[in-house]
Amino acid sequence: xxxxxxxxxxxxxxxxxxxxxxxxxxxxxxxxxxxxxxxxxxxxxxxxxxxxxxxxxxxxxxxxxxxxxxxxxxxxxxxxxxxxxxxxxxxxxxxxxxxxxxxxxxxxxxxxxxxxxxxxxxxxxxxxxxxxxxxxxxxxxxxxxxxxxxxxxxxxxxx
Numbered sequence: 308x309x310x311x312x313x314x315x316x317x318x319x320x321x322x323x324x325x326x327x328x329x330x331x332x333x334x335x336x337x338x339x340x341x342x343x344x345x346x347x348x349x350x351x352x353x354x355x356x357x358x359x360x361x362x363x364x365x366x367x368x369x370x371x372x373x374x375x376x377x378x379x380x381x382x383x384x385x386x387x388x389x390x391x392x393x394x395x396x397x398x399x400x401x402x403x404x405x406x407x408x409x410x411x412x413x414x415x416x417x418x419x420x421x422x423x424x425x426x427x428x429x430x431x432x433x434x435x436x437x438x439x440x441x442x443x444x445x446x447x448x449x450x451x452x453x454x455x456x457x458x459x460x461x462x463x464x465x466x
Contacts, residue, residue, distance in 0.1 A: 410430065
C-alpha cells in the first residue's frame with residue numbers, strides 16, 4: 308500500500324478540519340430547535356385526542372412504533388404521530404411493542420400541543436434520550452475539526 312506524502316496529509320487535515328468546523332454550527336441549529344421544543348412541551352396546553360392507529364413499522368432490522376392520533380384545537384382538527392421529542396425506541400423491538408400496547412387504537416389520550424403551532428404535538432412531553440444525543444453531534448464535530456486543525460497547525464512546514 309503506497310504511503311501518502313506529508314503535504315497531502317496536511318492538506319487533507321486542513322480541508323477536513325475546516326469542513327467539520329463549518330458543519331458544527333449547521334448541525335447545532337436543528338439540535339437546538341429540537342431541545343427547545345422538547346423543553347417547552349412540558350408547559351404546553353393539553354386537549355383530549357384519540358389514537359387512530361397504533362402499529363409497528365419494520366425497516367430492515369429496525370422496528371419503530373407509529374402511533375397516529377387525532378385532536379382538535381379551537382374546533383380545528385389535527386393529526387400527529389410524534390410520541391416524544393428525541394424518541395429512541397427505533398432500535399428496540401420490545402420498546403416498540405410497549406409503546407403500541409400503551410397507546411392502542413381507539414383509546415383517548417392527552418395531547419400536548421404547541422399553542423403557536425397547534426399541529427406540533429406530542430403525547431409525552433419533555434426530552435427523550437435522542438434529543439441529548441443530537442446536542443452531542445456539534446460538540447463532536449467541533450472537537451474533531453479542532454483536533455485536525457491543531458495537528459495541521461503544529462505540523463505545517465515553513466518554506
